[in-house]
Amino acid sequence: NSLGFSSFSPRIGWAQFNLGSYTPAFSQLSVGDQQIFGGGFDLTPGKFEVAASVGVAQRSIEPDSARGSHGIYRRDLYATRVGYGPKDSSHFAINFVYMRDSKESLKNNIQSITPAHPLADDSSVTLPPDTIRVRAEEGFIASTDFGIQIGEGVLFKAEGATSIYTRDQSSDPKDISGNPFGSLYQTRVSSRLDFAANAGFIVQRKIWGITLSGLYMGAGFTPIGYPFMQADRLELSVAPSIRLFDSKLNLRASVGQRMNNLSQTKAETTRQLIASGSMSADISEAFNLSANYSNFGISNDQTSDTLKVKNTSQAFSVDPSLTFAGLGMMNSITASAGLDDYQDFNTITGAENSNKTRTYLLGYNTTLDSIPLSLGTTGTYMENQLPLGTLIIRSVGVTASYSLFDRKLVPSASVTASGSTDGTGLTDQQIFYKVGVRWNVTKAISLSAMGGNNRYTYANPAAHGSAFAEQTLQLALSTRF
Secondary structure (H helix, E strand, O other), rough: OOOOHHHHHHHHEEEEEEEEEEEEOOOOEOOOOOOEEEEEEHHHHHOEEEEEEEEEEOOOOOOOOOEEEEEEEEEEEEEEEEEEEEOOEEEEEEEEEEEEHHHHHOOOOOOEEEOOEEEOOOOOOOEEOOEOOOOOOEEEEEEEEEEEEOOEEEEEEEEEEEEEEOOOOOEOOOOOOOOOOOOOOOOOOOEEEEEEEEEEEEOOOOOEEEEEEEEEOOOOOOOOOOOOOOEEEEEEEEEEEEEEEOOOOEEEEEEEEEEEEEOOOOOOEEEEEEEEEEEEEEEEOOOEEEEEEEEEEEEEOOOOOOOOOOEEEEEEEEEEEEEEEOOOOOEEEEEEEEEEEEEEEEOOHHHOEEEEEEHHHHHHHEEEEEEEEEEEEEEEEEEEEOEEEEEEEEEEEEEEOOOOOOOEEEEEEEEEEEEEOOOOOOOEEEEEEEEEEEEEEEOOEEEEEEEEEEEEEEEOOOOOOEEEEEEEEEEEEEOOO
């Protein structure tokens, strides 16, 4: 991996293989958002599916108090899936995911040493010194997901999962009553067992569709295949869609509510409103217009000003595009305008957190009919209104490429200039040059090389120096079969 190897994922018929950095995706409650560095396969002969993956989910980092690093163990992940039937129709599958921190991956697991000190409430009592160590964790998930095709365009699907998670491998062993996997997994005093489930009812007709979905995750359920997913919550949503005028106008929406702290183990319970909508319209063969809106809000049960948690985040964007032929060229014009607005209604934190961002983009690309020359230019403008001032970033770039020897050799070049202005009115300058060439050796193999030079100049050089420069060289070999 130190040589720049990312991933290699060839597909041969019904066999998909993965090697390197990739993300196995089995189901919503097993694994689907945890990238690993390793290998695996996904075999789908006919309606059967057999998949397995093994790799490193996180690298080990030694504790270093001087740098403020608490340290982490290397984490290995193993996942497998066996099923029958496609996921978008009637199907049944079982999934297993196992994660374990390697205690041998750290030479030293001591985070810090607390010296002996008097008790805060009683100075006559002295607490002995204590050593804080990195805890090695371990987890296991078993799930079953299935789908039932009720009729044409009508599908019910669901998944149930059990999670066993140990927060410290060195804690004493202890049996957990009702553990269905007691013979496969050693539970300890730091282990927790809990359940999760989801369900969805999908109706898809010729011009309209609707999806009803729900998700429940127990307080002790640990989604090791989705490391950023919040547990102890209930979520319900409805998502309608409609297609009009021979699918030239497509409308989609989604609205739902999420509630956490179902176990009442935390001080407050928050409720979150989740809503979004999108539109795509083919107004003519040359002109397309799309727009998106989303709203995400959080509130808790407190009404007092200092403890109240209430904020809303809204985002709106509109994206027109125009494609036409003329003057011996094929032309494409794209534009985008976006607004992101975050409002914090707490009287103390609101003044510091609320902000608004405007983003604009305009691009033009053309390909000449008479010669194999392609040209393009793009301009962007972003304005972020922050409590301490406004940040403005603007850029403009030009690209060009030319095809030689019946498109077997394609040299290209680009230059991008940008500027960043903060609340003081000072503007940093940046200019980036890039040249490259792609050689299509055969229909299946291509070799490319790119070199670039980036120079950044600070408007206020006191903290960083006056400027810096960096050079980039990249070689790539790609194949298709």
